Each structure stands twice: as structure tokens, then as C-alpha cells.
Amino acid sequence: MYSITINTTARTLTVHKNGAWYRSYPVAVGKASTPTPKGTFTIVNKAINPGGPFGARWLGLSKPHYGIHGTNNPSSIGKAVSNGCVRMYNNNVIELASFIPLRTVVNII
Template structure:
């Protein structure tokens, strides 16, 4: 029986790797938390998926990019960005930032409940 998708985020390499049945499907560059607001380490799950999240989260039109996938750690998620230059850097308030096209692609493949492992 297939295992399905899972996500591993390597904070030191600033990469998100998507697995299916324990095989690498895609590797995406990401922006992660800065020193003062580090991305949490641990095992999480995707709890919700929201296209064009800014209207739902009360933020300016482009702060969270074109898609938000919330984790089961309140206030943290994987989302797009209006600042593509931030990808690959330590810049966020703890969330995982992706290029909008990448987060949209990822969101089409994973389901709510997908495991997310975040490691240093």
C-alpha cells in the first residue's frame, strides 16, 4: 500500500523536499525564519490550505503570496511571497516561504494531513 506524500524541510540548506512513497519528487528553495524568529523544528502536519490567503488573514494583498498551507503549530505555515528575493534566505518570522508558482504546485499535490518534518 502506498505511503503517500510527505515533506521534509532542511533549514540549514533552505530546501523543501517533497517525497512520495519515500522517493524524492521535487526539491524547492525556500526562505525560513531569521535568527530572532526561527522556524520551529519538529514533526507537523498540514492542517489547512487557503488560496489567496491575504483576504482571510487580514494582511495586505500580497504578504502571504498566492497560497497558504497552515501547519498544526498555530501561526506557522508554508506560503508564497510577494518578495521572491527572500527565497533561499533567513528572513521570515518563522514560516516557510516559497515562490508562488512553487507553493501552488506543492498545494496541488499534497493533502491536508500530509506530514511535514522540519530539521536544522
């Protein structure tokens, strides 16, 4: 069983498998005017090559219009620049999407 914790201050996404650390990735988060929402959500949908600025994969959260996705602007990773979504390098989000199932819990702190 997997879970994800996104630390908006550290700008990291950490995957836990059966309660133990599994992987961590650098991310970009929402800017001050459009912050990434805090709370506990689940992954409700997934898309391959969703188009536009969303990079190679989309993992939609149970909060409508928010998700974890790739980016067509890799220089943004590590910064607070998005409209609230969590951006990842495309190679990292492809890896994440390959093993994270729907209904995975995502805690954003």
C-alpha cells in the same frame, strides 16, 4: 502518500512520494530572532490567495500561526528572513498546494 522535509540550513523543501524523492524547492526560513520551529507537524489547512504577504497559497501547519506559503517578496527566497514561516516562490507553492493533501507530515530539521 506524500511527506515533506524542510531543511532550514540548506533552505530547501523536499517532497517524498511513497518514501522516494519526488520534488525539491528553494525556500526562505525564519531569521535568528524568529526561527522556523523544528519538529514534526502536519498540514491542517489550505488557503488560496490568503492575502497580505502570504502570496498565492497558504498551507497551515499543526503548530498554530506557522505555515508554508508564497511571498510578495521573491528576493527573500534562499534566505533566513521570515518570522518563522517557510516561504516559497508563488509558482512553486501553487504547484505544491495542488497535490499535497491535508494531514501530510512535515518534518522540519
